Amino acid sequence: MTIRRHAEEARLSGAVAGGGLLHLAGQVADDALFERGEADAEAQTADILAQIDALLAEAGTDKRRLLSVTVVLADIADAPAMNRAWDRWLDPAAKPARMTIEARLVDPRWKVEITGVALLP
Structure with a gap:
């Protein structure tokens, strides 16, 4: 089985493909978002x-x-705000299984972290 790594960084890969699946690392907001105050x-x-x-x-x-997505919120009270962006992005004909949990995130500026698994063609 071939394994392909995408968007490699010092400690992790942004995504890893293998066995017909793509596993996404936890994705967080880009630093530019914080610099713009958004x-x-x-x-x-x-x-x-x-x-x-x-x-x-x-x-x-x-x-x-x-196939599946896990959304981690630093504060579960942010679920409605997260869902507004999610609903704009979601293809209603192809909804993945999803779990949303609250947990402390590594950087206190982060409010949301999302990971998931997708099927490769």
């Missing part, structure tokens, strides 16, 4: 989903092939 949960979610779209495209797949 860092609420809705804006962070939209930014993360754009990053996920890019990783999926790089691997040759797209959001319609997402």
Whole structure:
């Protein structure tokens, strides 16, 4: 089985493809979002989903092939804001299984982290 790594960084790969699946690392908002002062949960979610779209495209797949997604919120009270961005992005004909949980995130500026698994073509 061939394993392909995408968007490699010092400690991790942004996504890893193998066995017909693409595993996304936890994606968080880009630093530029904080520099622009646009860092609420809705804006962070939209930014993360754009990053996920890019990783999926790089691997040759797209959001319609997402099997499961885990959304981690630093504060569960941000769920409505996260869902506004999610609902704008979601293809209603191809909804993945999703879990949303609350947990402390590594950087206190982060309100949202999203990971998932997609099927490769």
